Amino acid sequence: MLLPLKWLKDYIKVNLSPKQLAEVLMFSSFEAEGVQEDVLNLNVTPNRSDCLSILGLAREVGALTNQKVSFPQNKFREAKTAASEFLEVKVQDSKLCPQYCARIIKGVKITKSPQWLRERLESVGLRPINNVVDITNFVLFELGQPLHAFSMQKLKTKNQKSKIDIIVRKAKKGEKILALDEKVCELDDSMLVIADAERPIAVAGIIGGEEAAVDEKTKDIILESAIFEPKSVRLTSKSLGARTDSSVRFERGFDPALTEMAINRAADLIAGLCGGEVLGGIVRVGKVRSAKRTIKISVEEIKFLIGIEISEKRTISILKSLGCVVKKINKNLIVTPPSYRLDLNLPADIVEEVARLYGYNKLPENYLDGELYPPGKDNLLENIKFIRAEMLKMGFDEVYNSSFYGENVVRTFRFASSEAKASHYGTNHGHLEIENPMSPEEKYFRASLLPSLLKDIELNENNFDEIKIFEIGKVATPTFSPLIPRQIGEQGEIEGVKEELHIAAAIFSKKEKDVRKYREIKGAFEKLSETMSVKDFIIDFTQNGIYYFEFSVSSQPLLKTSFKPLPKFPGITRDLSIIVPKQVKWSQIEEIVKKEAGNLFQGVELFDIYENSLAFHINFLHPERTLKSEEVDEIISKIIKNLENLGAKIRK
Amino acid sequence: MVEGELAFNLHYSMLDKLSKIKESALAEIKTTKNAEALQNFEIKYLGRKSKLNEILRSLSTLSDEEKRQIGPEANALKKELEEMIETKRKTLAKTAVDFDFSLPGLLPKISHKHPLTQFLEKVEDVFVSMGFEVVDGPEIESDEYNFDLLNIPKEHPARDMWDTYYIKSEIRPEMNSGSPLRSENPKSETTPTYSPYSPTSWGIGGDKGGQKSKLLLRTHTSPVQLRAMKTRKPPVRIIVPGRVFRHEATDAGHEKNFYQCEGFVIDKGVSLANLVSTLKIFVKRVFGEKVEARVRPSYFPFVEPGIEVDMNCLICNGKGCSACKQSGWVEILGAGMIHPKVLENMSKLGKAKWNPKDYSGFAFGLGIDRFAMLYYGINDIRLFYSGDLRFNCQF
Incomplete structure (x- = not known):
């Protein structure tokens, strides 16, 4: 404004x-x-x-x-002829138009407005048009009541009747109106219009029609000042894409006292500036009374909520300066706000008026006190903290990505968890679709963190030889597939959507694109899953050698690490270097080692892989005594024998 | 004479031995390159089993004259060897630290926590220290929780304050659970009807006169106020950090997704002065004791009174710059006393019984991204979500 x-x-x-x-x-x-x-x-x-x-x-x-407002008195005189002789207003929907006032002014002379009026309008960013239109706009800005002037000659009457009918009705489906901004509005039956006998001449509370507009030929005008229902004005204005100075004001509610004040002010200005004769009386349909609102509040309550004692005298004078009527009954103030303060309804509203006029920055330091309650334990939040710390320890950098991605991602990325369901969703591949995306890149809400993580790797490839990144964030998927049982939530719970917290990580190295990177991402995953329960997860890689994992963070409590007593006796470590046929899996080797070492088994570490040859340490330990070399030799030879059975060759 | 001759020979050979020891020591010390070798050298030449020690020990068996001749020679050599070792030790010690101390430090490989995480943790720490509990809430919200229950009715012009992303929903009508505030009498429920939006989109959630609650991406963390109070009752002190969404064009100052931290307190006798004091101390704890905050009136439908808080611009230290539009102040948060209607809704939704009229509360919403931008001097909000490690790895 x-x-x-x-x-x-x-x-x-x-x-x-x-x-x-x-x-x-x-x-x-x-x-x-x-x-x-x-x-x-x-x-x-x-x-x-x-x-x-x-x-x-x-x-x-x-x-x-602390100043008083002064407002000019009207000077115009009404003619003897009554406006009602020429005009009848029919309001068909009194809910959407609870009050309609009209005046007729005959014999106006349409010219350019005087300099002062033009300046006033220009100073609020309006383009002066002609004296009558300028006056309606002037009054709109002066008082906040939108007005409209119709050119009387342009209105159609039925059967050559002498009286003009102004009909406030719902538009008919398919009706159109050429608005004053030269756009054609396609109307529908939810929209309220002002019509003459034949056609709409204005969209109620939003914009006038070109066909009934006041122009230089206009002699007689009908002036409209009405109240239209805020919600309806807002909906119509939104669906027509027409936000006007008028609609913005109707949307926010109305002061019933203004309708008449504004029409008289405009009539006065027109009579004074455009000549013409104001016909007798206001043609009115409906009467809205200002609701009598009284708010009861005590000075004590005000003090309590603001946190400082403001004297009763000061409180009352603040409220009076705002136009409120204040009465004191016992300990309570009975506050009657002025009709134009639609926002004052509750004691809290009165507190605000007192506080803001007193000055928020004068409030004293006053820290919270009172009893503290023991906060609940949120496992999910704890688990996230744990995961983040672990990922950072393992050398991963944290990234944040957008929660959206586009069609191309959904089509090209393999969504392990949604592929099977995809056919049931049609085109969205198990994604929540945004109803009003601003670009194709934000068509979907993310169901996985991976696509963006992979994009990040591509982005950083030129600047870094090795990239290790992770993200922790929310993802969501629809759950209304026939494959998934319907979830009946608590009252108010979001249904049809499964929202989860995910962790995803990805590794890429320009130098090492081989199994070592796979082992690194798997190692990170295993580290996390040691301490937390992981149900659904994905570990995979792309053709370009990006290795990644993703899983949903559970809200199960973390498993605690338990202390193992330090060994009292020295252990023995032996190295084995073997060449194995391709089909032999490490898991088989590990199994053999574990089985043969039995309770002396302390660990096995694969430290080198070159083509088909593997080298690993095996650690043995006896908890109660020093191991003898011969004991271990015996186990090793058994292990070797077993490995040879798998087709392995031992390298010496 | 034979004795004398023998004595002479012995005498001679001893002196010869001494000079040989010296010769060999001189040659060997040159090739001694480290402390360990020097140690061995010392043992070899001055140790208990060294040749010199043998000679020194045998002195007692010699004649007085021989003692006179050989004794001083042997002791001189001992001293000489000791000096030799000491000099070498010093030289070696010097070599060990002889490098350019001005060489640049080498940073060990470290990983980087996202700057927003770091900032969120900072914020959480301050509030947790004041007895606040951290609560999480859903990013996908219903129209009802995001707006209606927060005193932002449908088609209220205040809704324009939040540009909203909506979710296309294809929920079948029988999935409607009804409004969370619906009447407890099942007879008064109306049969769910299709929403007026389009034949394929059926709305979700509440059903009030055919108008269903749609799903959306939460525009603020405020709905969690209501969700948190379903399972709690006052007194509470809660913060809710989380991601929120605004349907608006992105630029250096606007992101479609960003982070907020909601905070609210409900107790008996919570006042506006409590709110302002809490926020002012928060600003000081996070940004420094010298940073001042000021309060302006504002409007948010879920609070009354509503305020906004500005703090000194950190870029120009309050002198005025382009970042603060020359005012020296930057807006950092919206806050206010929880609106009585919202308190009432909380109490209706909550499992525990409590009378909203007995309590008051305050609420605030911090824009984490904006805070972090001010704190680190970041000029483009989009960098946070770019995934560009040249950015992330600076923090």
Whole structure:
């Protein structure tokens, strides 16, 4: 909302520079996004519909600077002829249009507006059009009540009736209207329109139609000042893509007192600036009374919630400066907010008014006290911390990636867990699809962390010879496949979606693309799975030699590491170097070693692999005595024998 | 005379031995390259079994004259050898540390925690030290929890404050669980109806007059306030760090996904002054004791009163720069006293019975990315999610 100081000064004395005023407003009302010359660009919050007008802002400034607002008196006189002789208003949907007021002004002369009016409009960013249209816009900005002027001659009547019918009705399906912004609006039956006997002449509360617009030929005008239901205005404005100064104000709610005030103010200005005769009376349908709101709150409550004692006198004077009527009954203040303060309904709202005018920055230091409760233990959060620490220890760098990816990823990446289900989902391959993506790259919510991790490796390949990265993050998949039983959650639980915390890691080395990298990623995975339960996981690699794993972090408590007593007696280590046929697996070798070593087995470490030859240490230990070399020799020869049975050759 | 001759010969051979020892020692010390070799040298030439020691020991068996002649020679050699060893020891010691101390340090291979993780941990530590509990919540939310229950009704203009990503849902209507706040009397439930959006999208969750709660990517961590209170009752002090989403174009200052840390406290007599003091101390703990914070009024539908907090711009130290639009202050968080309607919703959702009228609370939401950018002087929020290790490995 633009606030030109020059205009503001029409209603209130301002002794502050634009910058000073911006500061005063910032600490008590709204932030100014910018100050240009004498115009403040205020960020009026959505709750303060009353401040979408210069008069409203004048009241606010008045409360902050202890000034009174003055507003010009109307001078126009009504003609004897009644407007109702020429006009009948029919409101077909009183829910969406609870109050409609119209006036007729005959014999106006359409010209350019006077300089002061043009300047006022330009200062809030509007383009002057002609005197009548400019006056309706002026009043919209001055009071916050959107108005509309129709050119009377352009309205169609039924059967040459002398009376004009203004009908407030739902649009018919397929109806169109050429709006004042020269766009054609395709209407539907959820939208409220203002119509004459034949066609819509305005979209209610949003924009007028070109066909009934006031132009230089216009002599008689019908002035509209109405209340339209906020939600309906908002929906229509959204679906038409038409956000106007009018719709923005209707959306935020209305002050019933404004309808009449605005139509009279506009009539007065038109009579004064455009000539013409204001016909007698307002043609009105519906009457909305300002709801009588009273809020009961005690000074004690205010003190409690703000955390500082503000005197009763000060409290009352703050509330009065804002236009509230305050009565004191026993210990309570009975506050009646002014009709335009739609946002004041609860005691908390009154607390805010007192606190912001008192000054938030004057509040004393006052730290939390009170009893502490023992917080619950969250295994999932603990497990994440553990995993992160372990991954870092193992030399992996942490990355964060976007939660989205596109169709190409879903098509090209092998989703181990979703492949089988893919056919049941149709095109989305087991992914949650974004309804309103802004680009094809954000069509899906991630179901796996891997695609982005692989992309990261590609990205970093040019700068690093060796890349070891991991990410911990949320992924989600739909669960409404026929393959998966329906989950009945607790009340309010998200159903149809399985959200999980995943960990994924990937390794890539320019120099070593072989089995060593596979062993490294597997080693990292095994390290994690030693201490935590891992159910579904994937360990795999790409054709380019990127090795990776991913699994869902469980909320099972971590397994604890238990201490093994240090050996009291020295162990014996023997090395074996063997050449094995391709089909022999390491697991078979390990099994043989374990079996033959029996309870002397302390460990086996594969330390070299070259083509088909393997070299490994075997560690033996007896818990209660020093091992004899001969004992171990015997086991080794058994191991060798067994290995030879597998087809291994021992290298000497 | 034979005796005398023999004595002379002995005398001569002893002196000869001494000079041979010296000769060989001189040659050997040159090739002694390390401390271990020097040790061996010392043992060889001065040890108990050394030739020189043998000669020294045999002195007692000699005649006085021989003693006079050989004694001083042998002792002189001993001294000479000792000096030789000492000099060599010093030379060796010198060689061992003789390098360029100004050579650059070599960094051991280390891994890097993401800067946002580091920052989140910093934030968590401060609040945990003040007795807060850390709680997690879902990234996929319902319209109901993200908006309605937080006092942001459908089609309320305040919804424009949060640009939202929606999930295309194809949930069959029988999956509707109903609104979490639905009446407990099953008879009053209406039959689920298709949502008006499109024939293939059926909404999910609550069913209020045919309007179902849609699934969306949470726009803030605030819905976790409600979720956390389902299983707790006041007093509580909770923080909720997590990823949130905004449907807006990305640029150096905006990301479609970013991190927030929600915090809230509910207890008897919690005041606005408590909120402001907590936030001010938080800013000091994280950014330094000299950093000041200030409070401005603001509006968020789930708090009343609502405030925003600014702190000194760290880039210009409050002098004014392009990052803070010359104001010297940067906005860091939104906060306020929990709205009575939200407190009421919490109490209705909660398993435990408590009267919302007996309690007050405050809530705040920190933008972690923004904080980290200020703290490290990062100029582009997108770097956090780029996966570029040239960035990640700086922290």
